[in-house]
Amino acid sequence: MQLERVxxxxxxxxxxxxxxxFGHALQxxxxxxxxxxxxxxxxxxxxRYTxxxxxxxxxxxxxxxxxERLPFEDESFDAVVCSDVLEHLDNLHPMFDELVRVASRHILISLPNNWCNARRPIARGKGHMAHYGLPLERPVDRHKWFFGFSEAREFLQGQLGRHPLQIVEMVANEKPRSAPIRxxxxxxxPGERYLNRYAHTLWVLFRKQS
Incomplete structure (x- = not known):
């Protein structure tokens, strides 16, 4: 897995x-x-873009x-991209299945590391977390799932046992910081604890096997 600063x-x-x-795989x-x-x-x-x-x-x-079902036939698109969307859905699991169904070659998924986003307000004892909390009015958009980097990776790797997929590439993003700070x-x-604290996004590029 590569760790890129962005x-x-x-x-x-x-x-x-x-x-x-990832553009080379999305055409x-x-x-x-x-x-x-x-x-x-x-x-x-x-x-063709939809x-x-x-x-x-x-x-x-x-x-x-x-x-329940995306309005497209099986394998309608060479590639499907779904970036920071699944965590907004109660029906995350069946929707992942739908992404696989309508793709013929590649599926690119990104998930946020919510632990990373929560780290500062929890440590400071004050502040807010985007897409969470308890606003006075019902929000139009919010996250339905709270998970860390390790859980996101385990979920996406686990799809290999549920679908005819292989992982082409797995990439983590962290914010740019100086080498001494890192x-x-x-x-x-060390290790997984660093990723759970500081890697804000996980990307997985899947290839669908025939």
Whole structure:
């Protein structure tokens, strides 16, 4: 597994990372699940792009939590990308199955490390965590699952026993920090503990086996 230093200040930054880092595996036809403003359409040389979301500017407006079956035939797309979407869904597990069903070659999944995001407010004893908490009004968007890096990796690796998949690449992201800071952190929290504290996103590129 590779650990890459990158920070996503905006959703468009995440799309550019996807295009630069994994774009070679996301062609010629792509289903972008949770596409928001469909930025990937302009970033990749695609023959066919379909973006689905309940907000933004998708090709198809779709509430994934109210969807049992995606409105596409089996293996309709060469590739499917689903970046930081599954954690928003109560029906995370059946929706993962649907992503595999409609892909013919590659599936790119990213999951956030919620432990990383919670680390500072818990340590300080104050603050808030995005997509969690107890707001006065019911939020439109929130996370339905709280998990750390290790759990995210175990979940995605576990899909190899449920689907005809193999992992092509597994990548973790951490925010850019100086080498001395990273070294001190690794001394204090070695191995998996470092990833659970500081790796903010996990990416897995799957290849579907025929």
């Amino acid at each position: 920070h996503f200040a905006r959703r468009a930054d995440r799309s550019r990372y996807i295009a630069d880092r 010629p036809s792509l289903l972008d699940v949770g596409c928001d403003r469909a930025v990937l359409r302009e970033l990749l040389p695609l023959e 973006g689905i979301d309940m907000g933004g500017t998708p090709d198809l407006r779709l509430d994934l939590e109210a969807t 070294a001190l952190r690794r001394m204090r929290w």
